[in-house]
Amino acid sequence: GAGVSQSPSNKVTEKGKDVELRCDPISGHTALYWYRQSLGQGLEFLIYFQGNSAPDKSGLPSDRFSAERTGGSVSTLTIQRTQQEDSAVYLCASSLRGGFTDTQYFGPGTRLTVL
Amino acid sequence: QKEVEQNSGPLSVPEGAIASLNCTYSDRVSQSFFWYRQYSGKSPELIMSIYSNGDKEDGRFTAQLNKASQYVSLLIRDSQPSDSATYLCAVNGGGSNYKLTFGKGTLLTVNP
Numbered sequence: 707g708a709g710v711s712q713s714p715s716n717k718v719t720e721k722g723k724d725v726e727l728r729c730d731p732i733s734g735h736t737a738l739y740w741y742r743q744s745l746g747q748g749l750e751f752l753i754y755f756q757g758n759s760a761p762d763k764s765g766l767p768s769d770r771f772s773a774e775r776t777g778g779s780v781s782t783l784t785i786q787r788t789q790q791e792d793s794a795v796y797l798c799a800s801s802l803r804g805g806f807t808d809t810q811y812f813g814p815g816t817r818l819t820v821l
Numbered sequence: 822q823k824e825v826e827q828n829s830g831p832l833s834v835p836e837g838a839i840a841s842l843n844c845t846y847s848d849r850v851s852q853s854f855f856w857y858r859q860y861s862g863k864s865p866e867l868i869m870s871i872y873s874n875g876d877k878e879d880g881r882f883t884a885q886l887n888k889a890s891q892y893v894s895l896l897i898r899d900s901q902p903s904d905s906a907t908y909l910c911a912v913n914g915g916g917s918n919y920k921l922t923f924g925k926g927t928l929l930t931v932n933p
Contacts, residue, residue: 737919748825749865749909749923756919765920797864804919806853807872812864 708732710813712798718819719788727783727816729798735811737804738781740773743815744794752796755781756804788820823848825912827924835932840897842927844910847891854886855911856895858904859926865909869895900931 711730719725731738740752751765755775766772770788775781785792795815801808824847834840842856853872857865869884871877871893877884883896893912897904907926914920 739919741923746925748925749911749921751920751922754919762920801919806913806919807870808919809855809867809870810921812866814864 710798710800710811712796712813712816714816715814716817716819718821720821721790722787724784724786725788725818727785727796727798727818729781729783729800729813731779731781731798731800732811735800735802736778737801737808738775739799739801739810740781740783741797741799742767742794743797749797752783754804785818788818790820793818793820823851823912823914823922825910825922825924827908827910827927829925830928831930832927833930833932834900836900836902838900838931840900840904840929840931842895842897842908842910842929844893844895844912844924845891846893846910846912846922848912848914848922849888849891851912851914853913854884854893855921856882856884856893857909857911857923859907859909861906868908897929900929902931902933905929905931 738755741749754762773783798813799810856868859865871884885894909926910924911921
């Protein structure tokens with residue numbers, strides 16, 4: 707079956723512009739996660755959605771970052787007024803229920819470059 | 822601050838040898854532990870998961886967990902050049918079942 711898909715695969719933007727990154731999880735997966743992977747760094751948790759529950763936004767680095775998940779499926783991560791330090795690979799993952807034994811399946815990522 | 826520590830490597834082993842990858846974690850209440858493999862320019866893919874103390878074997882891979890020592894390891898037997906990748910250790914927080922903390926990864930190179 708289809709895995710997690712993300713678009714665009716690459717995004718180059720100018721400092722100060724807004725960007726939107728999209729994630730389409732595996733069908734039937736109720737949990738969705740966003741991570742950021744900067745060069746030489748580990749994966750950094752950003753935000754978690756589970757069903758209709760309020761999202762866990764505790765990993766968002768600033769109020770320039772926001773995310774939504776519509777209809778319990780597709781999610782969009784928005785970065786406003788981008789800065790050069792936002793350059794990273796943004797990875798989306800989904801899992802069946804979000805429990806501690808769940809396997810998180812990752813999408814191919816969006817490589818964001820802020821000039 | 823929950824932390825997951827890994828030796829960054831690179832770890833270089835000859836083809837056919839055993840590769841041993843290690844990980845320590847700081848959160849004593851962590852319940853689940855994962856090893857992901859990440860090829861250069863690709864996304865992470867799950868190799869092994871382990872939840873109980875002891876060993877768990879799957880083909881050429883064995884995960885070992887020691888909660889008392891807060892230590893988890895991954896052994897790769899009969900290493901192949903195709904195993905060359907970065908291996909990421911991920912640990913969940915006991916209070917937030919879903920939130921994984923990742924180590925920075927160990928780069929493994931298997932030489933033919």
